[in-house]
Every structure is written in C-alpha cells, then in structure tokens.
Amino acid sequence: MRLASLLKEYASEIGIDHLGISPAANLEAIAPFLEERRDQLPPFLPRDWGQSPSQLLPDARSVIAIAIPYLRPAPAPPESLHGVLARYAWIGDYHLLLKEKLQQLANFLVKERGSRFIISADTGPIIDRFAAYNAGLGWYGLNRSLFVPGRGSWVVLGEILTDIELEPDPPTASRCTECRRCIKACPTGALTPSGLDYNRCVSHLTQMKGMIPRELRPLMGSALGGCDRCQEACPHNQGAPTAAGDILPGAPYPNLVEVLTMDKEAWAAGLGRSAIGWRGLTVFQRNAIIALGNSQHPEAVAPLAEVLHDPRPVIRAHAVWALGQLPFPAARRLLSSLEPQDPLTAEEYAALQA
Numbered sequence: 001m002r003l004a005s006l007l008k009e010y011a012s013e014i015g016i017d018h019l020g021i022s023p024a025a026n027l028e029a030i031a032p033f034l035e036e037r038r039d040q041l042p043p044f045l046p047r048d049w050g051q052s053p054s055q056l057l058p059d060a061r062s063v064i065a066i067a068i069p070y071l072r073p074a075p076a077p078p079e080s081l082h083g084v085l086a087r088y089a090w091i092g093d094y095h096l097l098l099k100e101k102l103q104q105l106a107n108f109l110v111k112e113r114g115s116r117f118i119i120s121a122d123t124g125p126i127i128d129r130f131a132a133y134n135a136g137l138g139w140y141g142l143n144r145s146l147f148v149p150g151r152g153s154w155v156v157l158g159e160i161l162t163d164i165e166l167e168p169d170p171p172t173a174s175r176c177t178e179c180r181r182c183i184k185a186c187p188t189g190a191l192t193p194s195g196l197d198y199n200r201c202v203s204h205l206t207q208m209k210g211m212i213p214r215e216l217r218p219l220m221g222s223a224l225g226g227c228d229r230c231q232e233a234c235p236h237n238q239g240a241p242t243a244a245g246d247i248l249p250g251a252p253y254p255n256l257v258e259v260l261t262m263d264k265e266a267w268a269a270g271l272g273r274s275a276i277g278w279r280g281l282t283v284f285q286r287n288a289i290i291a292l293g294n295s296q297h298p299e300a301v302a303p304l305a306e307v308l309h310d311p312r313p314v315i316r317a318h319a320v321w322a323l324g325q326l327p328f329p330a331a332r333r334l335l336s337s338l339e340p341q342d343p344l345t346a347e348e349y350a351a352l353q354a
C-alpha cells in the first residue's frame with residue numbers, strides 16, 4: 001500500500017476524519033497574493049508567516065493538512081444577563097488538540113520513512129486555510145472560511161510540512177453560491193465581497209488588548225470571545241453534525257456578573273482553558289463590561305458600579321462608557337458624582353459629556 005494511504009488509514013485510527021495532501025510547492029502560489037495585501041494583514045502574525053515552504057524546510061515536498069470538527073450541541077440561553085462565546089471557545093484550547101494529532105501523524109511518518117518535518121497550526125508560519133484548500137480538504141466561502149464537505153466551516157486547521165513526497169489529493173469544487181448572507185449578517189461591515197477588514201472584525205475586537213474603538217463597541221452586542229455570525233448565516237453550516245466531547249463550564253453563555261467578579265484562579269480553571277484563554281482575564285472582563293452596556297438592562301448598573309473603581313484603568317474606562325449606555329437614573333447618578341482619576345477614564349468621561 002502507498003504511504004499516503006497508510007497515513008490516511010492511521011489518521012482515521014487516531015480520530016482524524018479529514019486529511020488531505022498537496023505538493024509543498026503549491027503553497028508558493030500565495031506569495032503574490034500576500035505581497036499585494038501585506039499592509040492589510042494583522043501585525044500580530046509571526047515574522048516567518050507565509051514564507052515559502054523551501055525557506056521553512058529545505059527539500060520540502062508535501063503538505064499534509066488536517067481539519068478537526070469542533071461543533072457541539074448548543075444549550076438554550078439562560079434567563080440571566082449573559083454574554084456569548086464563539087463555538088471554538090466552547091471547548092478546551094483547540095491548539096493543543098491539533099498539535100497532539102499532528103505530532104502523532106509526524107511520528108508515524110518518521111517511523112515509516114524517517115521524515116524531516118515541521119508542524120504548524122494557527123500560530124505557526126503556514127497559512128492554514130490555503131494549505132487546507134490546496135490539499136483538497138474544502139473550499140473558500142465568501143466569508144473567508146474554509147468549508148469541509150459534510151462538516152461546514154466548523155473545523156480548525158493545521159498541517160505538517162514534510163520532505164517526503166506523497167500522492168496529492170484532488171481539489172474540492174466550491175459550493176459557495178455567493179448568496180451574501182454572510183456579508184449581510186456581519187454586524188460591523190468588516191466583511192465585504194473583496195475581503196475582511198480585521199480591524200472591524202468582532203472576533204479581533206474581542207481578542208485585542210486595550211481600548212476598543214468607541215464607535216465599534218455598540219456593534220459588538222454580547223460577544224465575549226470570537227464571533228460566529230458570518231458562519232451561522234451560511235446555508236452550508238445549517239444542520240452540520242456535532243462532534244463528541246464536553247463543553248467548558250460557563251460556555252457558551254457566561255454569566256456577565258460572574259465574569260466581572262471572577263478571579264485569576266477561577267478563570268484558569270474554567271473558560272481560560274479555551275483558546276481565548278491566552279488573551280487573559282482583563283480582556284475577557286472588558287468585553288463583559290461592553291456587553292453589559294449593550295444589554296440596556298437595569299440589572300447591569302450594579303455590577304458596573306462595582307468595577308467603576310477597579311485598579312485597572314482599561315476596566316474603569318470601559319465601565320464609564322457602559323454606564324453611559326444605560327438609560328436609567330441610577331446610572332446617571334453614578335456618573336454625575338464621578339471624578340476620573342486617570343487619563344483613559346477622563347477621556348471616556350469627556351466623550352460622554354460631548
């Protein structure tokens with residue numbers, strides 16, 4: 001049996017149902033695309049991101065791409081004031097799962113043929129969607145996601161670059177009908193037919209540190225970590241099968257009051273174990289404050305009053321903004337007696353008066 005078939009057989013034994021192979025040289029095709037759009041790429045990508053395979057691994061021959069489904073059944077939303085997590089954050093950090101599976105595959109190749117390889121998944125130097133597309137795992141939707149037939153876009157992606165030549169897989173034809181439902185569903189206008197402005201993408205906003213641009217805060221709704229709106233809207237994601245496995249306690253609708261009173265230990269033992277964990281508790285609590293401001297609910301006033309004097313300026317400043325969104329006398333009283341103690345909070349306070 002050929003090595004590619006043996007590898008696929010082994011992948012299926014260790015629970016990988018979606019594996020595709022492409023010649024490493026195919027990744028070179030991304031270079032002109034990236035060059036053209038360098039200035040639109042997020043600055044936080046690694047320095048070697050998108051480098052050619054031969055720069056990453058001398059004698060690189062093949063890319064083995066995998067997709068792991070992460071969709072879980074959705075529970076009903078609770079009555080309490082709650083936020084929403086994107087589906088990838090309902091489970092333990094997917095990077096760990098991808099790396100474990102990729103390492104198992106790499107070990108198999110080393111044992112069979114003595115391969116040199118590099119593993120990449122999300123934070124690595126390879127453009128995951130492009131690698132998956134080339135390996136025939138799926139097609140690009142207008143929402144930029146990579147769709148796997150029968151699974152939709154609810155998959156995370158990773159790959160192995162190896163010096164072994166393996167039989168490639170054929171491409172998967174696109175089923176995106178360009179119906180534009182994804183574009184209509186995008187709350188900030190980040191998604192357009194010509195691309196994605198990551199600076200406006202709610203997924204990015206919930207992950208960035210510091211102050212969220214004021215005009216975008218109302219558009220974030222109750223998003224606490226990630227955004228699934230352009231995926232939820234797609235007909236190819238309707239009725240996608242769920243994968244086995246638990247969801248983290250508190251997911252997918254964290255109680256906003258509990259988030260604000262959470263300490264670092266509770267965070268690390270709970271939702272901090274998801275892929276949003278490495279952004280830190282302050283970012284998560286800031287997002288919860290924005291969600292409370294957007295809730296327009298009278299019960300949001302008391303928890304916001306508690307964090308108005310938090311030691312972290314970024315928390316205090318967003319709390320001022322959030323209270324300013326609430327049309328209740330108690331919120332107005334709190335703000336009228338406030339004397340901002342730091343420049344960030346003073347700026348938010350001044351913006352409310354303007």
Ligand code: B12
Nearest residue numbers: 086122127128129130140144145146156157203204226227
């Ligand atoms: C930076 C980043 C982000 C940034 C910016 C995303 C962006 N598109 O610019 C932010 C924080 C906003 C983000 C958000 C999300 N991300 Co993200 N992100 C990444 C990361 C690290 C780099 C992506 C990137 O900048 N690509 C740059 C562009 C140039 O490449 P591209 O996205 O593949 O875009 C291609 C298309 O435009 C394409 N194209 C379009 N049409 C066609 C047609 C053909 C025929 C061809 C050849 C090409 C093509 O050409 C480009 C090059 O391939 C990758 C991991 C990685 N290392 O690749 C994850 C990754 C793309 N993200 C992922 C996920 C899950 C998400 C979110 C769904 C998370 C969430 N729920 O909040 C959202 C989705 C937002 C969206 N609509 O794309 C997954 C995608 C899984 C999938 N099934 O597609 C990845 C692959 C992580 C992983 N390892 O699983 N992300």
Ligand code: SF4
Nearest residue numbers: 141142179180182234
């Ligand atoms: S919603 Fe329509 S346009 Fe958007 S990715 Fe899905 S099929 Fe394509």
Ligand code: SF4
Nearest residue numbers: 186201202227229230
């Ligand atoms: S993830 Fe949300 S904000 Fe980002 S492009 Fe999709 S719908 Fe728009």
